[in-house]
Amino acid sequence: MDNGQTILIDINIRADADDDGKEVPDVADDLRKRLKRNSAGRLYVDAFLLSHPDQDHIRGLREHFHLGPPSEWSKDDDNIFIREMWSSPIVFRRASPSLTLCEDAKAWAKEARRRVKRFRDDRFDTAEGDRTLIMSEDENGKTNDILDIVVKLNETFFIRITASRIRSAVRRPTSNFS
Numbered sequence: 001m002d003n004g005q006t007i008l009i010d011i012n013i014r015a016d017a018d019d020d021g022k023e024v025p026d027v028a029d030d031l032r033k034r035l036k037r038n039s040a041g042r043l044y045v046d047a048f049l050l051s052h053p054d055q056d057h058i059r060g061l062r063e064h065f066h067l068g069p070p071s072e073w074s075k076d077d078d079n080i081f082i083r084e085m086w087s088s089p090i091v092f093r094r095a096s097p098s099l100t101l102c103e104d105a106k107a108w109a110k111e112a113r114r115r116v117k118r119f120r121d122d123r124f125d126t127a128e129g130d131r132t133l134i135m136s137e138d139e140n141g142k143t144n145d146i147l148d149i150v151v152k153l154n155e156t157f158f159i160r161i162t163a164s165r166i167r168s169a170v171r172r173p174t175s176n177f178s
Contacts, residue, residue, distance in 0.1 A: 006046050013064055038081070043081065044082070045081075046083050049135070053088075055104065066082065067108075070127060081129060082129065085108075085115060087133075088135050089137070089142065092138065132149060136151065137150055
């Protein structure tokens with residue numbers, strides 16, 4: 001973005017990019033070259049938007065991104081740190097005959113659940129690496145208790161920068177955010 005923030009929309013990091021015999025772009029290497037490091041030395045994206053949990057939109061997550069509490073990020077692993085996750089509520093649904101999740105999508109769902117739990121426990125006092133936004137309400141009122149982090153259909157949201165942190169806030173059509 002013009003302000004220096006990085007918003008990543010989906011990934012498809014294929015393992016065969018490391019195969020010299022194939023002409024597959026090395027998405028992981030290209031991404032790592034484009035990212036900045038924070039004061040803790042972590043490569044990071046300010047926000048990662050997962051449009052939907054199909055494998056060709058999330059492949060490579062477990063291998064290349066840090067999942068779990070920020071305090072567990074390892075310099076030795078040097079995985080990319082996700083300051084804030086944005087995703088559809090579909091990732092919270094259990095697998096069924098009509099919805100199967102690949103292993104990376106299951107890992108995203110587990111991390112999203114961890115971040116939602118942090119929000120429920122701490123409300124808006126969550127640190128980078130613990131934040132999430134849910135991009136629409138889920139069916140049958142499943143997101144009703146976390147509406148502060150749900151972007152409803154036909155709403156917009158804005159990103160507020162506080163020091164070096166990213167904070168998202170939902171803009172309700174009738175609100176007076178500035």
